[in-house]
Amino acid sequence: MADSHPNSLRPGGPSPSTTPRLEQSQQVQSPPLDTSMQGQGQPMMYGAYQEQPQGGPSQGQYGGGRFPSSMYPPNFNIETPGGTQGNNPFQDDNQRQRGSTMGQNYPIPAGDQQMGSPPAMPAAQPLFAQHSGPGAGAGPSGSRPVSRQTPHNPPMNPSILQPSFQPQPATRPGTAGGSSKSPFTTPVTSPPRGRPSQILLINPTSTTALTNVMLASLRPILPPQLEVVGYTAHYPAPTATETIVDMALSTELVLRDLAKYATNNGETVQNFDAMLIASFTNHPLVSALRESYDVPVIGIMEGSLYVSRMLGARFGILATTNRHKIQQDDAIHALGLGHFYVGSEAVHMSPLEILAASSSSQNGQMPEEASKRIAHAARTLVQKGADTIIVGSESMCSLEVIRAAKDAIREEDGRRTVNVVDCVEAGVMCLNGLVGMGVPTSKKGVYKGEREGRRARGQNWL
Template sequence: MSDTHPSSLRPGGPSPSNTPRPESQTIPHSENMQGRQQFSAYGANQEQQPGQQMPGDNYGRRIPQSMYGGQGPDFNVETPGGSAGNNAFVDGPRSRSSTIGQSYPITVEQSPPAMPSMQPLFAQHSGPGLQSMAGASSGSRPASQHGQPGRSQAMNPSVLQPNFQPGSNTRPGTASGAQSASKSPFTTPITSPPRSRPSQILLINPTSNVALTNTMLGSLRPILPPQLEVVGYTAHYPAPTATETTVDQALSTELVLRDLAKYATNNGETVQNFDALLVASFSQHPLIYALRESYDVPVIGILEGSLYVSRMLGARFGIIATTNRHKVQTDDAVHMSGLEHYYAGCESVHMSPMEILASASVNQSGALPEEVTKRVAHAARILVSRGADTLIMGSESMSSLEVIRAAKDAIREEDGRRTVNVVDCVEAGVMCLNALVGMGVPTSKKGVYRGERDGRRARGQNWL
């Protein structure tokens, strides 16, 4: 058999040579590795040269890093403080770094090396002093310091290092960090930028009753926020004095639409530059839907505005209506709005809107007649007994402060507390519109409320 090895040896495999191993033999390192490292039985990158002999052995495996004495990756016996005795495989100066391009001699021992003694394992802990002791990196996962059940507790470093001195705890709330102020979870307040003009809402009274318009504006004056103006509008004669029936609602819709069209802007988006339109009728008035088709600004009625507000304030709401007809109309409106699950019912005071409005203005002292107070109080108590925690004054004629006070006093607790809310329908409608104006969202024109003007004019109907 040849005295030399073939040039291709499997990395880490046994030598096919039958040549007896000498006591000690030096092998120069090859300078051409072609970008690939091959590890021999003793961890050196080697390649046989012609005329050289490779000792056969049965220890062809990769050498673990721990067999180099537990030193760091930059350890070098040639540097000051290093010692060749720390490496069981090297008699002369040698470095653990890459040997590509080096040509120093490597001594191969005859017998397998002795395993070094096992090094103690240190816990991976991010506490103070433990990183310097065990050489752990700063990226180790921190252990829980709160002592909660089910979480791993931090190892006491004094067990591993008797002279360990823990650092001071400067967390807020501790003895050492008590003087440091805790960080507030609240940010600094923000304010809205100044507006060029206040928001303007047009309150539309579809009846010809001017006293009703003044009553609603008087109740709104104390609660209007800054940068908000409400302008009242009263329908002209021959508009009905009340919208109690379907005929009243149909007649008032046609008259108001014709009148407001005179004040529409050139682009047809709104009426006289108003930001929103409020229909002051506690019913599903057809004027609401007609205005949404004609204009782009938000349009709502006081019925739906009060329903949404009451739904957000309590779990069940009840409505105080005027007449029995109005009670049936209100029940149907709540059912169509999809809020019947949160509806505690409706109770009427058996008085028309004109009678309630007249009774509130007759007494100069500002107090309601005793008969009106009793009826309002009786309806409020019945609704509360049914589970209502929010009451809605179900008519624009009940928007006066006297009627609202009568309902609040009736449901007051014996200790003076008032646990049930009373919602003014006109006030709720104004506040809902103010929120929509602030959001800057118009009426959607993709579906049902798409503009009707072009289609009507295409049919030759230019009456509006």
């Protein structure tokens, strides 16, 4: 019996749900021009940039959100800091401050009065860094320091050489009174949230190693306030979704299992804000979960196709087998993206073979035979006109496969002009955007729901 133990993933560092987080809004003022010595044979003095950090409110504790914990089934506990997991299958086994720079003195040498040189200037005051470092008494110590560099040869005041010279106000087109106006506004930051967003990554196969590989590839790129929890289908789910039968069996098993953890109002599973189906096929589980729940649900194929369409004019896909190529062709034309599709190239390896090759890699390098197949398929897609290549299988999302594809399409001068898109990463980022927008699945039409109709027919077992 295959291990079906799921995993969870948070970005690096402590969980955002338990660590207070300060949001800072920084404004940089333009250096004021000191004109108090103009016309008196003295060079103009420039002020220092000043940074004024403002500490934001502290982050709230984990809790709250769209689905309160009171809606959970009584025998399952949502993950809490320092708490116990109980029988929760969505378990997590794995759980910077910048130093400030000090200011420098910029002395200005005084002239020699007796030798006919310009009059002596008063000693310049030292310029200290205007940021909140340790002991500065303003804001946290993690504020960004401001550059204190000055020109190597500061410009000389023309009035020193030409006493009759009359300086003009420093004006620029579109400004009035000599004051510079920036076209950029001050930064806008998000308000504090009660808890981080949570995405359920559903692996519809019973291969736990595949779930671990996907979570490992996501860890370096997860943004703050986002958590990804892995779910692996239990036995007798298929070990891979290569055929129509595999997809049908996995859909039925996952639907029944997730229904055990649905909230009382039927909006979602546990407290998750979105669900991602980790199968690079037109998997029926995507539409089935959209019917059953309100939160956004997408597949990794959908997410990567739309991301690639935004990054380039034409995209191609790395497929696993010839059967997979045919499935991808049908799905892409059904989505209406055939005009932007140059085709797929198979590496002629099954998903489990690719997964095994990634696991046996040494020093980040795959076995030579697997690396050659991936490189050949990637170069063929570029020759067909693809400016974006999708790694078209959840088993290919490992860092070793992505690196082999990128190295294959690198230019002779070292540049890489073709993007390589990880399908799992693209799916997570698309869902994170939908969660931030606060939009649920539309419940009119195809995804209206199926509970009432089933129960009217007496089918209450799901």
